[in-house]
Structure formats: C-alpha cells, structure tokens
Amino acid sequence: MVEKYSRQREALLKELNSRCDHPTADTIYLSLRERIPNISLGTVYRNLSKLAESGKIQQLHVDGPDHFDGDIKEHSHFFCKKCDTVFDVAIPAGLRLEDLVKQNIADSVDKQVIQFYGTCKKCVSVDLQNKKIIC
Amino acid sequence: MVEKYSRQREALLKELNSRCDHPTADTIYLSLRERIPNISLGTVYRNLSKLAESGKIQQLHVDGPDHFDGDIKEHSHFFCKKCDTVFDVAIPAGLRLEDLVKQNIADSVDKQVIQFYGTCKKCVSVDLQNKKIIC
DNA sequence: GGTAGTAATGATAATAATTACTGATTAAGA
C-alpha cells in the first residue's frame, strides 16, 4: 500500500510541529477545524496512528486520553497531576533522572515510569521456528 | 472518608501480589470470579484505582488497556509488541538502560519511554497565591 | 487533459475501556 499525500495529514503534522504543548487527539481536532472546517475526528485519529507508527511523531500513554508530541528526539516527559500539563525533559547522560526534572519543572516527583517497547527474545525464536516449519 | 476493610479489595491485592505477570483489569476480574463468583467488574476497577492512588500497586499506561503491577519497587518494564507480554526490568545505577533490557529480555528495542508524574512548580505557586487571598 | 486505480476522506456506527449511578449490604465504632 503506497502512502498517498493528503492535505489533512500534512496539516496534522505541521500543527503538531508548530506547537510546543503535547495535545490530545481532540485538542488537535478542534484546532485543525479552524483551517479545515469539515475535517473529521476519525481522520485525526487515523493519521495520528499512522504518523506514530511510522515514527514521525510520538504517542504518549498517560492517565486519560493519549497525548501526542511532534518532537521525535528521545526525551522524557513530566506530567503535572494538577494542571495536566506535559513538560519536556532533556536528560544528559550520567545524571540522576529525578534530580533533573526537579531543577526546572517539578516541585515534587511522585512517580517515575520507564518503559521499553520492542520484540522479546521468545517471539523472535518462535518466528525462527515457524520459518523452519514453513520452508 | 475512612477506608473500610473489604474482602474484595483484599483479594484483589493478594491476587496481584501472588502473580508475576502484569494483568489488566479484565484479566484480574476473570481470575477473581473463581473465588468470588459474583464480584463485579466495577468493583475491580474501583479498587484498582484506589490501590494505585494510595501507592499499594502500580498502574501501567500502555498501548491498549492499562496493566497493573503488585510490585511497587521502582523498576522498568519491557513490553513485547508481538506477544503483548510485560516483563520486569531492574535497572542498576550507572548502566545504559537499553543495553540492560537487551541482555535478558529484548531482542530489539524500538522505543524507550521515560515519564515522571508529580506537581509542577507553577501549580505549587498558584496554590500559595490562593492561600494568600483566602487567609 | 482525461481517466483508471486506489488511498484517504467525512460521517456515522460500533466497540472497548472505564466511570457513574442506585439501592442493598456490611464493616466498625458508639
């Protein structure tokens, strides 16, 4: 399936790259409707998934609806539980993570979550086995 | 609101502490129904929220439904995108994070997410201001 | 430029996950 240009997807990416907050799908939808009045929420979700899957944006799973980030450099986030704002945090190597956030953004840190996504060794070996059986 | 003992909440916590996977609310619900046949899914959600809020368990926001972890020590997780399994990862200080996961669990790491939760400086200063006005 | 093929769209329905409501039950202290 060859990806085809679409005005909506382009606007979505531009919107996400031009703002420094970390909007939800709905926030982006409301924002885009000013320029593309009849854009549909489904189109926003569809393209956000597509952009996230191809690595052009980041999708952040948090309390409540997902947030999206146009900055794809590896970096951390600080979520304020009170005002629901998402802050960017750049982590220099060799620094205690929590201290860093506290320097500029956080008054207090309750919780720190580190997550990895990828493919586990078991799944890869199952793939190899299946290959053997088929070929 | 004084917290009152409940058989259901106790069973929930025990269940979560006795298993080493990271079940979803629904998985826990199905499991508990064997011992408490008429427990309701609402009760499971209500108590999971309560336990997570009071820090007795961890709630993991990921692709798809949330997962829960009875282990509240600070540690990382590895999510296999293929089999949807959640692995625990202990991170010794001073080690490159990604390398560690790759040692035992991961064949490949596509994405690493680091998240902080807490209260930002702005919110705290707003709180102070409000206090001034009221008192 | 015309047109065939197909990805993408808007509108809406459907699903999944979670939360809220309600009247009954039960723990816990007086």
Added chain:
DNA sequence: TCTTAATCAGTAATTATTATCATTACTACC
C-alpha cells in the same frame, strides 16, 4: 444492638478509539 458511612453488585452512561462505507481526490499512465 444501632447507626452511619463505605462498599458492593448490577447496570447504565460516558469517554476514547476504531471500523465501516459510500464518496472524494491524489497519482500514474496514456
């Protein structure tokens, strides 16, 4: 034992997200 308030089961409602489908609009080729 009596009272009160937290908790429950059952169910309805809400929220976030995904699927469906008929129509639109990119793209490649003539």
